[in-house]
Amino acid sequence: MLQPGQPKFRRRKADRPDEIVAAALEVFSERGFAAARLDDIAARAGVSKGAIYLYFATKEDIFRAVVEQAVAPNLEGLQAMATLAPSFTELARFFAANVSRTLADSPVGGVARMVIAEAGNFPELARIWHDRLVAPALAAMTAAIAAGQARGELRPGDPRQYAVSMIAPLLLGVLWRETFVPVGAEPFDIPALAEQHIETLLRGMRLEQTA
Amino acid sequence: MLQPGQPKFRRRKADRPDEIVAAALEVFSERGFAAARLDDIAARAGVSKGAIYLYFATKEDIFRAVVEQAVAPNLEGLQAMATLAPSFTELARFFAANVSRTLADSPVGGVARMVIAEAGNFPELARIWHDRLVAPALAAMTAAIAAGQARGELRPGDPRQYAVSMIAPLLLGVLWRETFVPVGAEPFDIPALAEQHIETLLRGMRLEQTA
Amino acid sequence: MLQPGQPKFRRRKADRPDEIVAAALEVFSERGFAAARLDDIAARAGVSKGAIYLYFATKEDIFRAVVEQAVAPNLEGLQAMATLAPSFTELARFFAANVSRTLADSPVGGVARMVIAEAGNFPELARIWHDRLVAPALAAMTAAIAAGQARGELRPGDPRQYAVSMIAPLLLGVLWRETFVPVGAEPFDIPALAEQHIETLLRGMRLEQTA
Amino acid sequence: MLQPGQPKFRRRKADRPDEIVAAALEVFSERGFAAARLDDIAARAGVSKGAIYLYFATKEDIFRAVVEQAVAPNLEGLQAMATLAPSFTELARFFAANVSRTLADSPVGGVARMVIAEAGNFPELARIWHDRLVAPALAAMTAAIAAGQARGELRPGDPRQYAVSMIAPLLLGVLWRETFVPVGAEPFDIPALAEQHIETLLRGMRLEQTA
DNA sequence: AATGAATGAGATTTCATTCAT
DNA sequence: GATGAATGAAATCTCATTCAT
Numbered sequence: 048m049l050q051p052g053q054p055k056f057r058r059r060k061a062d063r064p065d066e067i068v069a070a071a072l073e074v075f076s077e078r079g080f081a082a083a084r085l086d087d088i089a090a091r092a093g094v095s096k097g098a099i100y101l102y103f104a105t106k107e108d109i110f111r112a113v114v115e116q117a118v119a120p121n122l123e124g125l126q127a128m129a130t131l132a133p134s135f136t137e138l139a140r141f142f143a144a145n146v147s148r149t150l151a152d153s154p155v156g157g158v159a160r161m162v163i164a165e166a167g168n169f170p171e172l173a174r175i176w177h178d179r180l181v182a183p184a185l186a187a188m189t190a191a192i193a194a195g196q197a198r199g200e201l202r203p204g205d206p207r208q209y210a211v212s213m214i215a216p217l218l219l220g221v222l223w224r225e226t227f228v229p230v231g232a233e234p235f236d237i238p239a240l241a242e243q244h245i246e247t248l249l250r251g252m253r254l255e256q257t258a
Numbered sequence: 259m260l261q262p263g264q265p266k267f268r269r270r271k272a273d274r275p276d277e278i279v280a281a282a283l284e285v286f287s288e289r290g291f292a293a294a295r296l297d298d299i300a301a302r303a304g305v306s307k308g309a310i311y312l313y314f315a316t317k318e319d320i321f322r323a324v325v326e327q328a329v330a331p332n333l334e335g336l337q338a339m340a341t342l343a344p345s346f347t348e349l350a351r352f353f354a355a356n357v358s359r360t361l362a363d364s365p366v367g368g369v370a371r372m373v374i375a376e377a378g379n380f381p382e383l384a385r386i387w388h389d390r391l392v393a394p395a396l397a398a399m400t401a402a403i404a405a406g407q408a409r410g411e412l413r414p415g416d417p418r419q420y421a422v423s424m425i426a427p428l429l430l431g432v433l434w435r436e437t438f439v440p441v442g443a444e445p446f447d448i449p450a451l452a453e454q455h456i457e458t459l460l461r462g463m464r465l466e467q468t469a
Numbered sequence: 470m471l472q473p474g475q476p477k478f479r480r481r482k483a484d485r486p487d488e489i490v491a492a493a494l495e496v497f498s499e500r501g502f503a504a505a506r507l508d509d510i511a512a513r514a515g516v517s518k519g520a521i522y523l524y525f526a527t528k529e530d531i532f533r534a535v536v537e538q539a540v541a542p543n544l545e546g547l548q549a550m551a552t553l554a555p556s557f558t559e560l561a562r563f564f565a566a567n568v569s570r571t572l573a574d575s576p577v578g579g580v581a582r583m584v585i586a587e588a589g590n591f592p593e594l595a596r597i598w599h600d601r602l603v604a605p606a607l608a609a610m611t612a613a614i615a616a617g618q619a620r621g622e623l624r625p626g627d628p629r630q631y632a633v634s635m636i637a638p639l640l641l642g643v644l645w646r647e648t649f650v651p652v653g654a655e656p657f658d659i660p661a662l663a664e665q666h667i668e669t670l671l672r673g674m675r676l677e678q679t680a
Numbered sequence: 681m682l683q684p685g686q687p688k689f690r691r692r693k694a695d696r697p698d699e700i701v702a703a704a705l706e707v708f709s710e711r712g713f714a715a716a717r718l719d720d721i722a723a724r725a726g727v728s729k730g731a732i733y734l735y736f737a738t739k740e741d742i743f744r745a746v747v748e749q750a751v752a753p754n755l756e757g758l759q760a761m762a763t764l765a766p767s768f769t770e771l772a773r774f775f776a777a778n779v780s781r782t783l784a785d786s787p788v789g790g791v792a793r794m795v796i797a798e799a800g801n802f803p804e805l806a807r808i809w810h811d812r813l814v815a816p817a818l819a820a821m822t823a824a825i826a827a828g829q830a831r832g833e834l835r836p837g838d839p840r841q842y843a844v845s846m847i848a849p850l851l852l853g854v855l856w857r858e859t860f861v862p863v864g865a866e867p868f869d870i871p872a873l874a875e876q877h878i879e880t881l882l883r884g885m886r887l888e889q890t891a
Numbered sequence: 892a893a894t895g896a897a898t899g900a901g902a903t904t905t906c907a908t909t910c911a912t
Numbered sequence: 913g914a915t916g917a918a919t920g921a922a923a924t925c926t927c928a929t930t931c932a933t
Contacts, residue, residue, distance in 0.1 A: 082291075225374070506905090519909085522909080528908090592862060637849040673884030731896075732925095
């Protein structure tokens with residue numbers, strides 16, 4: 048399709064939607080849905096405002112694409128975690144090491160903030176995030192905990208609540224970074240936080256003290 | 259609601275600002291700042307749109323009042339917690355029981371969601387929340403943990419990270435209620451979650467296993 | 470009517486309309502009709518906004534009262550000028566001395582500016598000013614000039630145009646004061662301007678050079 | 681006016697600002713700044729209200745553009761007058777003939793009325809008019825008169841006041857047309873008025889009676 | 892396919908006027 | 913009579929969306 052005489056740097060049409068979504072992620076992330084302006088998204092994507100409408104029917108559609116697109120990459124880590132599971136201890140340590148790194152580096156924190164912010168206006172997006180990412184992750188963790196309990200590795204107790212206990216500090220770390228660090232708050236070292244948290248929690252969850 | 263014979267005006271200067279702030283809390287909480295319409299706030303407060311401008315100069319001012327007003331009542335619980343502190347174990351259990359109840363019942367969760375959502379557009383509000391509520395709470399908890407470590411009650415480790423470990427599930431519970439429960443997610447029993455979490459964490463944090 | 474026990478400084482009801490008109494003159498004069506706020510007029514008159522509506526039905530009515538009220542006092546000087554008239558030279562000098570002083574000291578300049586400004590929106594006020602003040606004044610001056618011509622005192626020429634020649638610098642002086650002096654322009658000494666102007670014009674209008 | 685088959689949009693970026701300023705001149709001229717409605721300006725310019733904001737940030741900006749734009753064309757006549765100046769008599773006659781015609785035909789009268797009307801609300805515009813148009817014109821005339829006096833052509837006296845004597849009837853004629861003619865007043869033939877006025881004044885200003 | 896000028900519905904804000912007190 | 917809180921009809925301004933080019 049690409050003519051030989053064409054400039055090398057001409058962007059391919061196929062890339063446009065992704066570029067727009069990437070630009071939109073930035074702008075939505077900074078301003079929120081309603082305060083984000085199509086002009087800004089267009090400018091940041093390096094296209095005209097009209098061009099956006101060649102790929103997306105409405106501003107809401109762009110938002111949907113941004114949120115949905117942030118779901119996919121995180122599912123893989125989830126799968127990985129679910130398959131491997133010799134002991135809960137190992138799973139928890141894998142979680143602390145790998146998930147915390149992913150969270151710290153990916154834009155998922157910004158998207159999570161957007162989902163939280165716009166849940167009232169876009170319930171279907173909250174539902175997508177819940178059904179496709181959050182609930183499965185929580186369910187996988189819950190199942191692993193229940194298995195650990197059945198196996199006699201872990202103390203009794205509500206496994207879903209244990210799952211929340213494990214995950215929550217990571218969420219807090221990410222939201223902290225998005226919300227308070229920009230106004231001068233001391234940031235958290237998310238991987239370090241995750242490691243200390245998980246080790247402490249493991250001590251509290253396991254039946255025998257065999258660290 | 260309005261009886262036919264009722265007067266068109268009511269004169270209630272003293273009550274109006276609070277009524278407007280209460281109505282605004284609801285609407286901002288549901289829609290976010292930008293998507294909230296003055297019409298809705300006015301209607302929910304039972305006043306005309308113009309009346310709002312007798313008490314607040316701009317929409318932003320209303321938002322500020324809502325967010326700032328939600329800081330104050332939570333400070334008291336904080337003070338209570340800081341004064342009593344015979345052992346960290348007791349403090350943690352008091353925290354699990356009382357703070358979780360407050361969070362579960364007050365609108366602070368909705369406001370927290372707004373602060374997270376609008377931190378980019380209203381950094382000064384994020385700063386107020388951080389400086390007046392979140393940072394002091396975190397600092398108080400951190401200090402109590404450090405004291406417990408000095409006393410030989412608690413294991414070594416970064417006390418600020420321990421504080422996050424303690425608080426995070428409460429935040430998650432509140433955001434979960436605001437974000438995912440409305441779209442059908444299973445809610446959490448926040449007090450129960452808090453209790454199990456704190457007991458587990460205490461087991462992992464204390465040096466001797468004297469529950 | 471006045472009870473002995475009442476405070477001495479209680480303003481009499483009869484004065485209220487005049488006080489309102491006086492305050493309105495100031496505010497209209499500074500801002501123009503549309504930009505003047507009833508709140509400001511009320512505050513400057515020392516009454517409540519509602520009280521204004523006890524005396525005037527609408528904002529326009531206040532404006533009308535202001536403009537009409539400024540017509541009356543100037544009519545007297547006009548009468549005086551018309552009755553005395555031994556020679557045009559004397560009339561012109563009387564005019565230069567007295568009218569210029571009146572113009573310089575009274576608020577008529579501000580009202581003139583308002584009439585000019587709002588003629589499009591209040592044609593009936595322009596008509597009132599024209600019919601009751603400006604046209605009679607111009608007609609009186611025109612008649613005096615025509616008489617001077619008939620008497621052989623003055624050169625031939627359109628007497629109405631001569632009348633404009635005489636009056637115009639006074640108007641310019643007043644508008645200059647209202648318009649440009651507040652932004653830093655050098656003011657004019659209106660009486661001095663009037664005197665030099667009238668003397669020069671007289672030299673040009675009279676048939677014999679008998680100053 | 682709009683033919684049914686015509687396209688809804690026209691793309692005329694280059695022409696739009698001038699069309700809008702021209703329409704705004706009419707509307708501001710008729711109603712004054714505050715009473716002019718953006719709707720009217722848009723309708724008269726044949727564009728939508730929104731289109732105005734592609735070219736001007738606020739209503740005040742449109743007003744500024746109107747007022748400033750009316751300064752430029754008049755400066756040329758001023759230059760012409762200043763350069764030629766063999767004798768004051770000739771300059772005065774040139775002034776009477778040419779300036780009066782310009783004033784009578786251009787919209788400068790309406791703009792002058794606006795400047796007078798809104799000086800209180802837009803002091804910077806009054807300043808622009810003063811500094812860029814009125815003061816230079818007055819200074820040029822004053823200088824020419826002083827030169828005539830130095831040359832022995834003209835009588836002594838304050839040359840700035842003489843300048844006002846010369847100019848004032850033109851201003852009055854223009855304001856008369858804008859203010860009182862619409863409500864039925866007899867108009868003035870401005871060029872004729874100017875001619876008679878200048879000739880009379882010249883007779884009174886010159887030292888020797890060599891008409 | 893791409894542009895960006897233009898639209899128009901809708902939002903915030905103002906303020907003359909009303910009316911319970 | 914007097915007050916000033918409250919109303920509600922505008923007015924300005926914004927911006928997602930359209931469409932001639």
